[in-house]
Amino acid sequence: MQILISIDDTDNLESPGTGALASRIAVDLEDNGWGTSSFITRHQLLVHPDIPYTSHNSAMCFQARIEPQSLEQVISHAAEFLTRESAPGSDPGLCVAVIDRLPESGEIIQYGRTAKESVLTKESAYELARRLGVHLSEHGGTGLGVIGALAGAGLRLGGNDGRLKGQLAFAEPGGAVSVAALRDREDIDEVRALDGSSVENRDMVRLGDKVKTVLLDGRAILLVVPAVGQSDGVRWQTCSRQQLKEY
Amino acid sequence: MIASATALQESALGIDDWAEAARIAAACGSFHPDEEDEQVADEPCSCYNCRYRRWTAAAISCCRR
Numbered sequence A: 001m002q003i004l005i006s007i008d009d010t011d012n013l014e015s016p017g018t019g020a021l022a023s024r025i026a027v028d029l030e031d032n033g034w035g036t037s038s039f040i041t042r043h044q045l046l047v048h049p050d051i052p053y054t055s056h057n058s059a060m061c062f063q064a065r066i067e068p069q070s071l072e073q074v075i076s077h078a079a080e081f082l083t084r085e086s087a088p089g090s091d092p093g094l095c096v097a098v099i100d101r102l103p104e105s106g107e108i109i110q111y112g113r114t115a116k117e118s119v120l121t122k123e124s125a126y127e128l129a130r131r132l133g134v135h136l137s138e139h140g141g142t143g144l145g146v147i148g149a150l151a152g153a154g155l156r157l158g159g160n161d162g163r164l165k166g167q168l169a170f171a172e173p174g175g176a177v178s179v180a181a182l183r184d185r186e187d188i189d190e191v192r193a194l195d196g197s198s199v200e201n202r203d204m205v206r207l208g209d210k211v212k213t214v215l216l217d218g219r220a221i222l223l224v225v226p227a228v229g230q231s232d233g234v235r236w237q238t239c240s241r242q243q244l245k246e247y
Numbered sequence B: 001m002i003a004s005a006t007a008l009q010e011s012a013l014g015i016d017d018w019a020e021a022a023r024i025a026a027a028c029g030s031f032h033p034d035e036e037d038e039q040v041a042d043e044p045c046s047c048y049n050c051r052y053r054r055w056t057a058a059a060i061s062c063c064r065r
Helices: A018-031 A070-084 A106-116 A122-132 A145-158 A179-184 B005-011 B018-025
Strands: A002-008 A035-044 A058-066 A095-098 A135-138 A177-179 A188-192 A205-206 A215-216 A221-228 A236-238 B051-054 B060-062
Touching: A002 A018, A002 A070, A018 A058, A018 A070, A035 A145, A035 B018, A058 A070, A058 A145, A058 B005, A070 A095, A095 A145, A106 A122, A106 A145, A122 A135, A122 A145, A177 A179, A179 A188, A179 A205, B018 B060
Parallel strands: A188 A221, A205 A236
Antiparallel strands: A002 A058, A002 A095, A035 A058, A095 A135, A177 A205, A215 A221, A221 A236, B051 B060
16 A cells, blocks of 8 residues: 655754655665655745744655555554654654555645645544544644645645755766766656746756755655756756745 | 845845855855755856755745844
């Protein structure tokens, strides 16, 4: 079965971030032989005076394929891990959703979208989780992280929100690579222009210092913009951090 | 020109003042880079990439003041 594991509000100013904890849960899932984990995505939620958050209010989520009999072990492990590893003063929440068991109404996706625009309550998160048959639990503090955890799962399932955790590694950082070569990589599903222009396999892409992908149409997409500053036949360059800020 | 994190706190740097955020961070003894996934400025040393900044809808504030 395919599941989503989403966590939120696990850190403080001095501790490892929520993304680091998500990575450790994903590794543990594989090390314990429960299944295989896919990439982790970061989902920006609303920043608002009525929402307590450490510094940026983002949730982290990943999809995993596990055997059905491992589900309870995965949930128990993630819950115990968050209780043990979350930082003092944090309000951690955990969401585990079995994708095939979710109704087709798309309510969890809509919940995620709403969490980017509105202040939500813990009670409404639990109510929706109950109705959808989704695991939702809190592991310290006020437990308000359940809101972001549920929203993170919805945004990941929606497939059109967030940046993938980590940077892409290249043999020659700063060099130029063909679109065809980029599309051949396992960590890039597609190369697209930020403005929607057509990107051809023969086109060359100059690599920036930090190369990251974003989640669009449920896939890891490398966004590029027209190359500037050089006339060496390179048509595109990877997006800067600033250009990816809104994802 | 703002010259310190204290000044940042008082001025409430906006969310798109990239050059100013880099200038402030370069002069700040408390700058500490956040995890890569939370960095959004192209300049490595920038208040926007600092572990101790806090985002609001229209500004960032410094938690190290």
